[in-house]
Each structure stands twice: as C-alpha cells, then as structure tokens.
Amino acid sequence: MSSQALSVLVVGGGTAGWMTAAALARLLPGRARVHLVESQEIAIIGVGEATLPHIRGFNERLAISEAEFMAATRATFKLGIDFVDWGRPGDRYIHPFGTFGRGKGEVGLHQYWLRMRQAGQSVAEIEEYSMACMMARMGRFGPPSADFERIESTFNYAYQFDATLFGPFLRAHAERMGVTRTEGRIVDVELEATSGNIEAVRLASGERIEADLFIDCSGFAALLIGKALGEPYQDWSRWLPTDRAVAMPCRTHTALTPYTSAIAMGAGWRWRIPLQHRTGNGYVYASAFLSDDAAAEALMRAVEGEPIAPPRVLRFLAGRRNRGWVKNCVAVGLSGGFLEPLESTSIYLIQQAITALIELWPERDIADADRDEFNRAIDLEYDRIRDFLILHYHATERSDTPFWDHVRTMDIPGSLAEKIDLFRRRGRVVKSRESVFLEGSWIAVYLGQHIMPEGHDPRVDAAPADAVLRSMETLRQEIVHAAERMPAHVDHIARYCPMAA
C-alpha cells in the first residue's frame, strides 16, 4: 500500500489548507502521506464565515460531529441570505436554502404565483410560500424532516461560523489522522528542469521539503501555481468590480438571526453574519468608486453594536486561474480563484476542489486525463457562480451612485443575458442538474430584484383560478404553522451546540 502512497505537501494552513489536509488524511489514508507547511507570520484571511449547505456533506464525510464543530467554531444556523436594498432602496428579500412551495411536481409554485399576480389577484409575497424564508423571518430554527411528505423537509441549512477557528478545529482532526506539520515561511520553489514539475519548496529556515504532489493553499499569494508555475489568472473585474473589503467584528446586540444579511451600500454591499460570540461585519466595495477610508467610515456608521477590533482592509481580484491543476500542483482556495463572498461560495469552492481531487486522485506519474477532468469540473463551478453573482448587481433599478449606475448598465456575459431574457418571458429558469444554485435560488433573486416575468407557464392555466388560490392559501398557512412550531434559533443553539463559556 505504501508504494501507492504519494507524498503530499499542503502549502498554507488556513481554511483551505486544513480542510484539504483533513480530507486527504481521512479519505485516502493509504494513498496520501500529508504534510502541511504554514507560517504564523502570514495572517489568515478567514474568508467565508457564512457557508452553503454543502458543508454539511463535507463534515459528514470526515465524521465530524455537528454539535462539536458548531460549539468549537461558535457557529449559528443559516437558512439563507437576507438581501436588503438591492433592487431598489427599501427592498428586502431572502434567498432561501430551500424551495418555494413543496418543490415537487412538473411546474413550480412560482408559476402559479405568477399567474395569480398577472391576473390581478392578491397573493402573498413569494417568500411566504417558502418554509426556509418563513423560519428565517421568524428567527426560528430546527432541523429539517427526513419525511419528504412533510413541509418541514423543504428546507436545508448551512452554518455561520468563525473561520479563524475552523482551521484549528480541523487541524486537531487532521493531526489525529497522521497529518504532520512544519512551521515556516516558503522562500523558494524548485522546479524539475525537464518536466517542469515542482520538486521541492525551501523554507526561510533553510529546510527543503520534497513531495510528489503539491497543494497550493497559500491564498492570494498563489506561491506555487501563480508565482512558481506562472499559470495565468483570468480577470473578471469587468463584471464583478468590487475588489476590496473592510471587515470589523462587533458585539452582538440584536437578535441572533438564522440568516446572513447582505445590505447594498453606495459602492458595494455590507455583510452581517451573527455568530454566537460576535457579529461579523464587512463592506465589500469597488476601489474605483470608494476610498478605503470612506469605506471604513461607512462601515463604522452602519454597524450595530460596539466594535471588537479596528477595521481591516482586504484586497482581491475577481476571477480564476486558467487551470487549477497544472503539472503536479493543485490550487485549492484563493490561489485558484476568487469570487466575492456575496453568496458565501468561498468554502464551497474549496470543498469542490478537494472533492474533485479525491475523485481524480493521481498516480505518481500524473495522467493528463486526471488534470483535464479536474479542470473541467472546477471551471464549470466558477462559471456558474460567476453568472449568479453578476445577476445580483446587474438586476437593479438603483441609479443613486456611480457604482450602481455602472453595474446596472455594464455589459454582462451572454450566458447570463440569455438566462435573464428567458425568465422575463415566462418565468423559466435555465435548467442544470448538478449545479450549486438550483431553480429556487434563481427565482428568489430574479423576483427579489424585480425581474418580473411577463407571462407564465401555460400548464398552470389548466386548473380554475379559485382552486389555485385556495390551495396556495392552504400551503401558506401550513408553512406559517410549521415555522411557528420550530424553536427559536437562539434556544436551539443553547440546547444543541453552545460554545464553551
């Protein structure tokens, strides 16, 4: 078995690094001898305090206990994102982790809703037909039901956690499973002359570490894939112009919401992520439209609760590496690309890269087929998320600042323009099966940002209007009652996963 084991060097000890190390050690014990090098001198960005539901699958595969993980990372539950002021100032909608209606049947609930709206009937807002949205609005949370007949099975959830605690939590797991670690800063990367593969990295201490496979988790620095191997980076800032964030945690004064907030600002948007011990805040903005000082000032004016730390500025550039796997080096995390945290996709993208790497685990002599398939899978993820993010900026009526004027009128990728046009006609969502954001997500953002279809699916006309109205009302009440039966979010956390005092 050990002859099959590749020596793996993970470069970087942030969320990406420790997620990778823990997953490889756990799932490929006979195939990977994992060593990780990290430097305390390099600050961890700790992006992505909010996650997508997919993280639950990752933790399950690693046999991580949910309650233990949540207590350790001071996590709260997340049912979706509350978008404030995006389409127009004063707007508010939730992008839920869940369906509108039961999510069953040939034709989606939103089509019936559209029919009634277009006929001038008074029906409730679309979010009142979503279990996840209603629980979020009521500040309630309980685990979903496994019985698919029940309305309580129509939502999913993720976590909001302290990313700076997730790395250390995973580190303990990984080290128990045999991952070794070196503290040190990389000063040089040695390439093999003929193959161009990475042979070793050299640390400031003079130590030289060889490996068969190198995982670049060095963040924006991209020490291996970018600096050493020179793989180009595709710049997507013409569609996603935000390139800075100023972050500042505060004490929690308001309710512990089971959702993340994304509040539109003059030159971007502001996150609000409630954790058990504090509230994460940050302002994501475009430096072409706002100075760092003005952004920090705006953030300080906006936050509730007293600041725990001074504002800290992060810089980034939207886009991705042309290829995430080059030679014997795989980029996981920010070294492979960056999409701003609007839809909490950072940790999801880390997870997808790890999953693809495990599924395509190479031999010492790496086959092109492995690299190509990895790159195909990761490209698809980035491209799909990109379009979804651009939609949030572009589908707006705001013209109150130069930033919003710019994003409202900018050119968008053809693939997104087609999706929007199609929805505008009859509320149809371009279908894809294995995609991170499914139909419900697109519907929430389209409707929440006033892309209102002109027509609806003709199949919903088959039933008489009063019967449709009645069953929509029955559904709405069923959801309200089911949501009311759920415990308060704060109570559920206190019982299930309280952080150590």
Next chain:
Amino acid sequence: MRHPPIGSVIVAGGGIVGWSAAAALRRQVPRLSVTVVPIPPPPDALADRMPCTLPSIAEFHGDLHLMEADTVVRARSGLRLGTKFEGWAEGTADYVHAYGAYGQPLGPASFPQHWIRAAGSGTAAPFDEHCAAAALAAEGRFAHPRMAAGAQLPAFDYGLIIDPPRYTAMMRALALHLGAVEHHGTLADLRLREDGFVEALVLAGGEQLAADLFVDATGPAALVRGRLDRAWEDWSEWLPADRLLLTSSPAYPEPPALDRAVALPIGWRFEVPSPVRTSHGLVYSTRHCSDDEAARTLHRAAAAGPDEPAIPIRPGCRPEPWLRNCVAIGDAAIACEPLEWINLHLAHSAIDRMVAMLPDRDCAPIELWDYNRQTAAETMRARDFLLLHYAIAKRPSDPFWQDAASRTPPPSLAHTLAQWRSRGRLPFYEEETFSRDSWAAVLIGQGVLPRRTDPLLDAIPPKRSAEAMARLRQAIRRAAQAAPTHADYLRTLSRQVSR
C-alpha cells in the same frame, strides 16, 4: 400580456409520435386547439414503428393519466427489463443491459469499482448477476420494482414492448377523447409568411389549415419542418449501418421480458418477443453487405422472410429542431438505428420539453434557443451511448465491425472512454438519458476495464466487498426464482383488469 400566447397547434403525422404530442398538449394545456393531420408514418419513421420503449414511457403515461390497464393489457404490450447483448465482443460472455442499479454501494466507492477490483484479481462473478432486473430477465421472470424495494435489492425499472398499431390506435383514441381534432388530408404545400413563419398547411384539393404552431411528426422526410431549412448533422462518419430490415414471426408461448441484440458478421439483429408476435430486425451496412444477403441472413435467423423492402437509415439530427413556429419531433428531428431503443424515448422527451417550454406566439429566439440547447445536449449523449456499443465492439475478423471500431469517436464520447479506461470514472454531462449504471453495464459487458480503481475503494478490503457481492447475488437469485414468469405476470395483470 405583451406577447400573445399560442392558441392553436397543428400536428402533422398520424403515428405514435403525432398522436402522443396531441394528447400531451391537450392534457397539459387544455386551452390549446389541437388539430392532427394523420399522415401515415412512412417506413423509416422508427419512433412510430419500433416495438421497444425505455422506462421513461411510464412517466409519459402518468402525465396523461394513462393506466397499465390501457397501455399494457388493452394495447397488448409486454414488459421489458432490458436487452441481452450477444456476441458483441469476442472473449466476453453475453451480457444484459437492464434498467436498474447494478449492485449496491458499499463504503465510499461506487459498486462498479468493487467489481472492477474483483475482476482484476480474477474473482468476479458476471457483472449483471448483481442487477436484480438483469437476473429476473435472464430467468424469464418479472416482478414489479416494488419487490426490489421491499427486499432491499438494487432498484430497477421497466419499459414496454408495444404493438405499434394497437398502441397508435389507443393514443389516437385518447387524443380525440381529450379534445384533439382529426383532419384527414394529403399535404400538398406550405404557405409561409413573409418572415418565414409557417402560416398554413395546404392540403391536396387546396384546403388550408392555419395555426400558431406546427408540430412536424412526419418522420425523417420532415414534410413541414424540412421546408424551412435542410440543415442536418450527419452521423454516418461514426455509425456505419445504413439499412434496417424487418420481419416478424408468431409469438412465443412464454415470451421473456427481455429482448435480444445479436451481433452478426454483417451487423446486428434484434429479436423482440411481445405477447402478440416476435419482431425481428437486421441492421447492416450496404458497404459491407448486399440487400439480398441481408434478407437471407434475417430469414435464417427469424425463420421468416422480410415483410417489406429494406429501410434506409440516414443517422443524424436536425441541429435546430425548433425553428420559428415549427418544431420537428421524432424521426423528423433525429434519425438513428434502433439500438438501445432511443427513438421513441427521445420523441417523448421532446414532447415533454415542448409542452414545458411552450413559447409565445412570436416564438422568440430566446425561448427556442433553450429548447434547442437542451435537445442538442440530450441528443448528443444518447448518440454517444449508441456509438459506445460500436466503438468498443470486438469482432476483429468481420469487416463491418472493424470498420465500426476504427472510427474516431466524437469528443464527448472520447472523453467518457478516456476517463473510464483511465480510472473507471463516468464524467457528468447534462441531459444524459442513460444512467452511469447503464454505461458501466455496456462497458463492462463488452470487456472494457479501467486501468486502475478509485482510491476511495481502499477503505473496504477486497474480502469484505467479495462477501457483500456474494450475499447480494444470492439474494437476487432467490428473489428471481420466487418471481412469476413474465407471461404469468401479464396474465395476472390482465385478470385484475377484467375483474
């Protein structure tokens, strides 16, 4: 509303595809007026004529509220669990491609990975013995998929063996019952608007039938859609066969729920046992075999001479099946030999998609774009699955098969083959018709094994997977032996209906 909706539809074509489209439109969108011009399906309209259907037909029937009392008992259909492939690859045994799961997952790796590892050490039992549907079919038996769920066996599904004339009559009766109107006539011409939209069908005698939307279900000739443009994506560079010869013989007293696809030196032939007859067909290439020799070959195998002249097949598809206000469905959109019986399946899928994506009267390009995009993705992968059988066939002494295996596969199939050969991975494609288990069944059945297995398999020692596989085979065998024969199952179904 800014865009007026479609109010009227004319369906050209009086075969299974045309009547099915009419029934689905009336059932799902009752406000449409639907007129069918029942032009008889020509010999080469295979979606209207082939006896085998995939399991997807059950969903299609479900949407129409059709029960098995109608579709099986009254229309005299049989049930089918899969196809037995005989002689496709030298040095490998015959195999069954059934519609169901092969094996059960054990640990983090998929079942085929366990099997591949066992095969590498020479200890694997045939792959299809781990599929409940394949085992039932091989024994001439049938059980409803509920049985598998109850006995915790791998899940499966089944298709139908229809009697096309009876089935067409049933679908016609349903469409008329749902309010479709039949309008007899011979198509003479089309009247087009200035913008190229179809305004009306002109019938012999001068009568004109106008509508907002025209569905062309007239077979490969595409009498309506073909008048708008002749664009055609030709597949003959990959698929060598260009002829189909048909005949039939009396029904077996105990027909199995399994059809046969037998490779021959000059092509392949099928044998489909329905309760009313046994249908035979021979697929071959005029480059390698004369029509006379083909006729003799079929005669020998079926003990019956050909019913009709050889049918030309021009494999390929229309790159834009929906153009302006005219949509081609069935053989008018995609033509190919009946291997794996995708003909009617793709027609059903197109009908569902047409209803789900019914555009406004202006048939805006954006709406048609998404229809055509999905159709193209689905067609490409169905084609790939069909090509797969040829690409990995091993009959080196037969020129037909050498020819077939020597063709360079299209990139999507090449990618699948490379990923499979390298590590047993079946890459994801949108709109895939056949499951990963189906792909694995054919690949393994024709002796293509990956060079290495999934590292996640390490978590389960070989001994444990061997034990699990043996237990599973035994449970499947026991369940199969306890199940009724296919003929008995049909008789019971029939009694339940007549009661």
